[in-house]
Amino acid sequence: MVRRAMAAFFAVVSVFSLQAALAQPDISSAEVIPSAATFDYRQKAVLEDQFGFDLSANSDSPDLEYIGPNGRVMRGRLPLRSLYLEMDPHQAELLFYKQPHDNSSFAVTVLQGVEHIPGRITVKGSSTRYFVKKSFLIKIDKETSATWGGYKLISINALVTDPSMMREWLSWDLARASGLTTLNTIYTRLYINQKYIGLYSFTEWVTGDLFARAGLGAKGELYQPNDATYCGDLSGGSEDPSRHCYLKFAPPDNNFSSLETLIKGVSGTPVKDFHGFMDNNFDDESVINWVAVNGLVGNGDTYNKNYFLYFSRETGRWTVMPWDYDLTFGRSWDPYLPSPNDVFNDNFVYYYTPEIGFPGMLKVKMLENPILFQRFKRRLGHLLGVGEPDGDPRTYGWFSPERFAARVNAIRYNIGSDALLDPFSATRLYSFDEQADALKYFVLGHYANYKMRLFSDTANWTSYTYDPTIPMMPPPAQSATLNATWDVRAPGYERPLVDPYLGTILAVLKVRTISQPATIVGKVVTFRPPEELPLGRVPAQCVQRSWTLTAKMPETASLTSDITLEYMQENSQNSEVGSKVKRQKDLLVWMQQGDEWEPQLTVVNGLAKTLTIRNISFPPNRPLRFVACADVPFDMPEQDTRLLEKENPVSNPVEKVYRSLMKTISK
Amino acid sequence: MLSRLPHWVIAGSCVFSLAANAATWVRDEGEAAFQAGLDLSTPANKYWDYKGGTTSYTCGQYSEKSVNVGMEYGYSYDYTLMASTSITQANCSGNTLTRPGAVNFGVRGRFDERYNGESWELKLVIPGTVYPNGQPAAVGYGGLGLQVGAYFGTPYDPYNEDPYRPGFINPATDSWEYGGALTMYMGTPLPQVMGYTKWKSDLSPSWRVAAKLQADWTLGTRVPIVPIRPPLVPVLPEARVISTGLEFSHLLDENLVLSISPVIPLYGQNAPQSANLSIGVHKVFPR
Numbered sequence: 001m002v003r004r005a006m007a008a009f010f011a012v013v014s015v016f017s018l019q020a021a022l023a024q025p026d027i028s029s030a031e032v033i034p035s036a037a038t039f040d041y042r043q044k045a046v047l048e049d050q051f052g053f054d055l056s057a058n059s060d061s062p063d064l065e066y067i068g069p070n071g072r073v074m075r076g077r078l079p080l081r082s083l084y085l086e087m088d089p090h091q092a093e094l095l096f097y098k099q100p101h102d103n104s105s106f107a108v109t110v111l112q113g114v115e116h117i118p119g120r121i122t123v124k125g126s127s128t129r130y131f132v133k134k135s136f137l138i139k140i141d142k143e144t145s146a147t148w149g150g151y152k153l154i155s156i157n158a159l160v161t162d163p164s165m166m167r168e169w170l171s172w173d174l175a176r177a178s179g180l181t182t183l184n185t186i187y188t189r190l191y192i193n194q195k196y197i198g199l200y201s202f203t204e205w206v207t208g209d210l211f212a213r214a215g216l217g218a219k220g221e222l223y224q225p226n227d228a229t230y231c232g233d234l235s236g237g238s239e240d241p242s243r244h245c246y247l248k249f250a251p252p253d254n255n256f257s258s259l260e261t262l263i264k265g266v267s268g269t270p271v272k273d274f275h276g277f278m279d280n281n282f283d284d285e286s287v288i289n290w291v292a293v294n295g296l297v298g299n300g301d302t303y304n305k306n307y308f309l310y311f312s313r314e315t316g317r318w319t320v321m322p323w324d325y326d327l328t329f330g331r332s333w334d335p336y337l338p339s340p341n342d343v344f345n346d347n348f349v350y351y352y353t354p355e356i357g358f359p360g361m362l363k364v365k366m367l368e369n370p371i372l373f374q375r376f377k378r379r380l381g382h383l384l385g386v387g388e389p390d391g392d393p394r395t396y397g398w399f400s401p402e403r404f405a406a407r408v409n410a411i412r413y414n415i416g417s418d419a420l421l422d423p424f425s426a427t428r429l430y431s432f433d434e435q436a437d438a439l440k441y442f443v444l445g446h447y448a449n450y451k452m453r454l455f456s457d458t459a460n461w462t463s464y465t466y467d468p469t470i471p472m473m474p475p476p477a478q479s480a481t482l483n484a485t486w487d488v489r490a491p492g493y494e495r496p497l498v499d500p501y502l503g504t505i506l507a508v509l510k511v512r513t514i515s516q517p518a519t520i521v522g523k524v525v526t527f528r529p530p531e532e533l534p535l536g537r538v539p540a541q542c543v544q545r546s547w548t549l550t551a552k553m554p555e556t557a558s559l560t561s562d563i564t565l566e567y568m569q570e571n572s573q574n575s576e577v578g579s580k581v582k583r584q585k586d587l588l589v590w591m592q593q594g595d596e597w598e599p600q601l602t603v604v605n606g607l608a609k610t611l612t613i614r615n616i617s618f619p620p621n622r623p624l625r626f627v628a629c630a631d632v633p634f635d636m637p638e639q640d641t642r643l644l645e646k647e648n649p650v651s652n653p654v655e656k657v658y659r660s661l662m663k664t665i666s667k
Numbered sequence: 668m669l670s671r672l673p674h675w676v677i678a679g680s681c682v683f684s685l686a687a688n689a690a691t692w693v694r695d696e697g698e699a700a701f702q703a704g705l706d707l708s709t710p711a712n713k714y715w716d717y718k719g720g721t722t723s724y725t726c727g728q729y730s731e732k733s734v735n736v737g738m739e740y741g742y743s744y745d746y747t748l749m750a751s752t753s754i755t756q757a758n759c760s761g762n763t764l765t766r767p768g769a770v771n772f773g774v775r776g777r778f779d780e781r782y783n784g785e786s787w788e789l790k791l792v793i794p795g796t797v798y799p800n801g802q803p804a805a806v807g808y809g810g811l812g813l814q815v816g817a818y819f820g821t822p823y824d825p826y827n828e829d830p831y832r833p834g835f836i837n838p839a840t841d842s843w844e845y846g847g848a849l850t851m852y853m854g855t856p857l858p859q860v861m862g863y864t865k866w867k868s869d870l871s872p873s874w875r876v877a878a879k880l881q882a883d884w885t886l887g888t889r890v891p892i893v894p895i896r897p898p899l900v901p902v903l904p905e906a907r908v909i910s911t912g913l914e915f916s917h918l919l920d921e922n923l924v925l926s927i928s929p930v931i932p933l934y935g936q937n938a939p940q941s942a943n944l945s946i947g948v949h950k951v952f953p954r
Contacts, residue, residue: 090780094744099783103954104696104744228921 030068030076033394044385044397052495052510053401055440057409064410065403067176069184070213073394078414081149081202082189083156084111085138087121092192095121095136100129108138110148117146124155126227130340131160133198133424136190137205156188156200158424161326161344164435165419166411168201171297171325173407177398178289178383179391181214181310181319187415199418206308206321208250216283217314221258222250224323225305233304233360236267258311262318266361274369283312283319285379288372290320291363292379295354296399297328298446303360330442330608334571335473346429348438348609349570350445351504353453353461354380359468367464377454384447386455401444401494412436430607438608445505445566448496452503460501477574482506482524489517494564497522507547508564512615518553520618526568527576530627534590534597540580542629543567543587549626551618559618565589565611565626581630589613592625599631691784691820691844693777694741697954702751704926704947706733708939715935717905727760729939735768739775741954747775749788752795767795769812784821790814792850810854816861818846841868844877856905858886865914877914879930883907885937907936912943924949 058064068074091106098104105120119140128135138154140147148154159165168185175182183204190197204210208218224247225232231245232238238245239260246259262281269277278287294302301324308321327333330348337345354376355367366372382390385397397403412433419432430438453461484497484506491514497506506522529539530546545567551559569575577584584606590597591613600613611628618624694700710728713721737751753768773790777783792812821842847862863881870876885905912930919925928945932938 091744094780097781098744102695102744102783103698104741106744 030066030074030079032068033065033073033075035392035394041385041387041389041396044400048400050489051492052508053405053444054493055401055405055444056493057402058406059409059413061410062413064407066173066407067395071176071179073177073392078187078411080187080189080414082191083148083154083200083202084194085109085121085190085192086111086116087192089193095123095192096132096134098123105139110138110140110154112146112148115146117141117144117148119154125158127340127343128158128160131158131424133158133160133422135160135200151204153205155203155205156190157203159199159201159326160424162331163430164329164432164439165199165201165415166408166436166439167297167328167331168203168325169411170404170407170439171293171299171322171328174296174383174399175289175293175322177395178293178379179285180289180293181211181216181283181286181321183210183321189418196421198422198424199415206249206323208310211310211312211319211321214319215314216310216312216319220250220313221248221311223248223256223259223309223311225307227305230304230358233358233362234263234266235361236263239263259309262309262311266365269365271365271368274365275371278366278369278372281318283315283317285375286318286320287362287366288376288379290322291354291366292376292383293322294357295352295380296383296446296450297325298330298332298349298352298356298442299325299328300332300352300356300358301327303358303363305358329439332570336572345572346607347569347571347575348442348607350442350566351449351502354450355464358472359466364466368466370463373464380450381455384450386451399443399447401440401447404443405440408436408440430605434605434607437605437610441564441566441605441608441610444494444496444508448498448505449503452498452500456500458500474571474574477527477568477570479528480526482522482526484522486520486522487517488514488520488559490514499524505566507549507566510562510564511559512562513558513560515559516554516557518551518557518559518618521550521552523548529578532592532625533627534592534599534629537590537629537631538580540578542578542581542627544576544578545628547626548623549618550623551620553618553620555620557620560615561618562612562614563616563626565613565628567609567611567628569609578630583630584609586630587611587628588631589626589628591616592627593619593622602628690739690775691786691818691846693745693775693783693786694739694747695954696741696743698741699952700739700949701952702735702737702739702947702949704735704945706731706735706943706945708732708941708943711939711941714939715937717937719934719936721940724759726762729757729759730941731758731939732756733768742774745776745780749773749775749790769793769795769809771814773814778817778819785819786817788814788816788818788848790816790850792852809856810852812850812852814848814850816846816848818844820844841866843867856885857888859905860884860886867914873918875914875916877916878911879914879928880909880911881930882909906938907934908932908938909934910943922951922953 062077063075064078065073065075066078086109087106095106103122105122108119108121110117110119117140119138121136121138123129123134124137125135135158136156140152140154157168159168162168169187172182172185183206184202185204186202188200188202190200206222208220208222211220212218226244226247229244231243237243239256241256246256248254248256265277265281290307293299302322306322306324308323310319310321312319327343330350332347332349334342334345334347355363357363367376378388378390381387382396383399385400389396416432453459480502482499482502482504484499486495486497486509488495488509488511491511494508494510496508497520498504499506506524509520524545524547526545529544530542533539533542547565549563553559567576569577581587585604587602587604589600589602589611591600600616603612604610605612616624708731710730711724712728713723714729716722733753733755735751735753737749740748742748750770750772752770754765755768756763756765770793771790772793773788775786775788778785778787790813792814794809794811821844843864843866845864847860850859850861852858861881861883863879865877865879867875867877884907910930910932912928914926914928916924916926926945926947926949930943930945932940932942
């Protein structure tokens with residue numbers, strides 16, 4: 001019944017037509033979803049409150065809804081292509097094993113049907129070059145008229161910094177749903193000399209052509225903040241040529257006058273007039289959509305880098321196009337760790353507010369302007385599916401947990417075998433399924449947080465004023481007590497209990513059986529060692545958080561539920577993981593009923609920082625207390641030092657010289 | 668993605684050795700580099716004669732200034748093309764003489780295709796000028812020469828650089844470099860060998876210091892030094908010198924390096940007893 005009710009709602013939002021076929025061969029199995037007339041958005045909120053979100057939706061289907069070319073809302077198989085290359089076997093090996101920053105190219109032949117298209121292949125990227133799985137750029141020879149699917153430049157990203165291999169796809173898809181001008185991306189299986197290399201993402205090379213598709217003309221000016229200087233935030237002074245804050249790609253000259261005019265306008269326009277400035281100088285809702293998407297996916301690595309600016313000569317306005325979405329969906333920079341672990345770590349963040357990212361002048365003034373702030377909030381609400389729609393009804397709730405999960409599940413269905421076969425991911429710390437589940441849980445947490453903090457009666461993010469005294473570093477976490485209640489009447493799906501003020505999740509319940517209506521009362525104490533622990537456990541081997549759940553219901557009633565508990569490890573300082581917890585996979589939830597502690601069979605997702613226990617029977621009106629401890633001896637035996645040899649570079653200079661010499665001699 | 672460019676790889680790992688214009692680094696295809704340097708020697712009253720004995724200059728105080736320029740271009744993944752030359756001015760108590768040095772054209776290649784930082788070089792040495800008879804000991808003097816060199820530094824190990832793999836190691840912040848070259852001429856001067864070893868340490872992301880020991884050695888019986896008298900003759904190609912020095916390198920930006928290198932001779936034959944200061948800039952033009 002629940003599933004039927006949910007399906008009925010989404011059927012209104014996502015009716016798809018059998019008549020609409022597409023010309024593009026790679027997406028020929030997909031269909032365009034026609035625009036729906038009207039729907040009752042209030043129904044969605046009621047269903048969510050009652051039944052939660054089915055995070056397993058669409059698990060057995062290869063089909064999914066996505067935004068196709070030119071912003072068309074599609075449903076069908078995940079677009080996926082194969083790229084077949086032939087090249088000298090020795091040079092093919094060198095592509096992966098030469099030193100990371102070499103930009104040399106090798107001859108390559110792109111095989112496309114009976115065509116053999118000559119070109120050159122080179123490694124591309126910046127810090128991703130350190131991985132063995134490289135990203136590539138293939139340039140088809142100018143002398144040939146042949147193309148690969150219409151492209152002379154084939155840029156494929158290795159998706160190597162994102163073990164889920166979904167972040168870029170999901171972010172670009174959301175960006176398209178928001179209405180942003182974006183490039184074309186498509187999952188691509190790469191084969192070199194008939195050997196499967198791995199799953200890549202074809203990412204269209206950024207030129208005027210992609211803006212021309214959006215009606216902005218191909219002859220505009222294209223800029224990008226300089227990745228190396230971190231100052232391209234459109235603030236006054238960033239136009240100073242000596243600071244090298246921006247790169248200009250088109251036209252290929254050193255005339256930055258248009259950009260200088262824009263920067264002076266951004267910095268010189270008072271906040272109260274900024275909506276007028278934006279309307280006169282930027283294309284549609286370009287900036288609002290950009291900030292909204294960054295907030296939703298938790299992209300903190302932008303506003304001073306990782307975006308393009310395009311000045312259209314056709315419209316006389318600017319357009320923003322985002323760039324680089326791998327540090328999203330919970331992945332974040334850890335300011336307390338040295339490189340490369342500042343970026344490559346297993347922290348996970350959920351609860352950043354929508355202004356996440358560098359306080360760039362454009363973003364700050366946009367959010368500070370009350371008119372733009374309201375437009376921004378409406379845009380966020382539309383994409384989350386909270387409150388009134390603000391655009392195409394088909395994209396309403398594009399980022400709501402269930403629709404997002406359905407997309408993740410279908411992608412997992414389609415690329416799961418690639419994840420297993422990927423020869424470069426064998427040493428990953430978390431499985432592909434854990435990665436996918438973490439994405440879904442991120443959206444559930446993020447959605448709950450934004451809904452509560454931006455759109456509920458207890459909302460506290462109702463305006464924005466930039467405070468330059470607030471450091472960029474995340475503040476140290478402090479202990480807090482979270483409270484939430486939920487009136488439950490029927491079994492359902494994953495339903496988060498959310499603190500109404502902080503907007504953070506206490507627990508996620510999936511009620512399996514219920515005999516009479518009940519009220520679940522939750523209380524969680526964060527960043528504090530539990531007051532009571534199972535016998536023999538000490539706080540250092542436990543999560544510094546304790547959970548209490550009580551089902552208020554008649555004494556004769558019964559209620560069973562799966563329970564997911566989350567804990568925090570946002571960075572190496574703000575972590576609830578006890579110092580003696582060697583591996584988070586070893587965490588075990590203990591449940592206290594009365595005075596008895598019982599260990600529970602626990603599914604740990606150490607990446608998402610969630611602990612799931614199943615079929616928990618709630619006693620009427622008596623609290624269930626939970627703690628999580630690593631149930632292993634914490635006096636770990638000494639590790640085999642041979643395994644640690646690589647982790648401990650030789651520090652003795654004499655020994656170092658000797659080893660260097662012996663290595664050279666042996667070579 | 669946060670950028671973590673190892674700038675020394677891009678620019679500084681391949682700072683030209685100012686003395687020999689040799690390097691361990693094979694350039695990327697399409698990458699170009701330009702180097703210019705100024706060598707200044709301290710005035711000296713004495714020199715080492717061809718037997719290693721100390722002798723006074725007959726002309727008074729002797730010193731040299733030299734300007735050198737070099738270019739490199741990454742022809743392909745495997746080969747880097749090189750060209751370099753210099754011009755030297757000798758000064759002895761106010762009498763000066765300026766002579767062009769040899770012009771070198773060469774190619775550099777890899778010893779191991781998977782790594783960079785270990786290379787061989789083959790150079791054609793073309794005399795810069797024709798000297799009058801009786802003035803054999805001069806810059807740019809001699810017949811056509813061929814130089815074969817081998818240079819070894821710390822190679823990168825890409826196998827250890829997947830940050831998600833256990834055992835990630837940051838690139839070394841200090842390293843050794845060593846190498847040598849043999850130059851043979853058609854006719855004079857006599858064959859020469861050069862060998863050096865260098866210890867490099869990164870003081871910061873933009874500063875590097877290196878300590879170096881170098882030997883330049885003429886094989887066979889050398890032509891005795893021509894008594895210094897007008898016309899002046901700069902530098903002695905048939906010399907034997909063991910020298911040591913420091914190199915300070917600073918990244919002015921990610922593609923521009925400034926180097927300063929004081930060098931002192933420890934022992935010589937047919938060589939001035941002068942200290943030397945080299946100042947150089949090295950600009951890389953990535954592909």
